[in-house]
Amino acid sequence: VVTVHRAQCAAVAHMTSRGRPEIGVRWGDTTECRVTLVAESFGRPHLLADLTEAIALEGAEIVSATVEPPSQQRVRHTYTLQLPDAAHLPALMRAMRDVPGVYDVSRAQPQAPDS
Template sequence: ARPGSASAVVDQPGASVRLAGCCTPVPPDEVTGFAVRGGVVTVHRLGCAAVDRMKSVGRAEVGVSWGDTTECRVTLVAESFGRPHLLADLTEAIALEGVAIVSATVEPPSQQRVRHTYTLQLPDAAHLPALMRAMRNVPGVFDVNRAQHQAAAAR
């Protein structure tokens, strides 16, 4: 796993673990894994479209469980109505929750709506619901969800 990301433990000795970017699994998500090139096991959330694709082509699943580390990295998408100071208010809400912003993208407004994508480092995965609530409470924000990259192929 990346330094500072949740530690997933796989039932495959010597394999290195990579958390899938398409569904950004965090504890306590139910997860499964697939062996890919180079002795790497990619870990996906059970509901991820990539899991269905892998199963449909006959890829064998590898058992995965979460280790003791509670710190995790997650990608959230905030949908909002455009207004002055919105970005500042959103990043402040995230900071007040004690969460580090690893990266952020703000798409240009479309029909007065703005999509913000944040990759965040949480000190504890259990804090995710409170963080999402705090972001939804920012005036103008009407939805906050975990990122789901439908088009991402399993690497």
């Protein structure tokens, strides 16, 4: 386990006064973000093409996609996406919601491990 402290943190001064060496860290230059989104929509022709186009236009890469069979004219799409930056997530979700027929886009809930 590694704990990272800000240089100004009192714990750093305490540790260095007790002889623990300070080790510098640097965050990587990349700010990429992987996220899984669920889009709920009404079924219609070309919906999948329109959604994937909206995702691509926002600069996200589709890592995986699942489209469940329609149930009562409603379709659930699950996309795992790689974004260039986490700051792009709100705009991506808005762009997906703006696709005709899509009525909700949300982050997928983490699955509980099997007991």
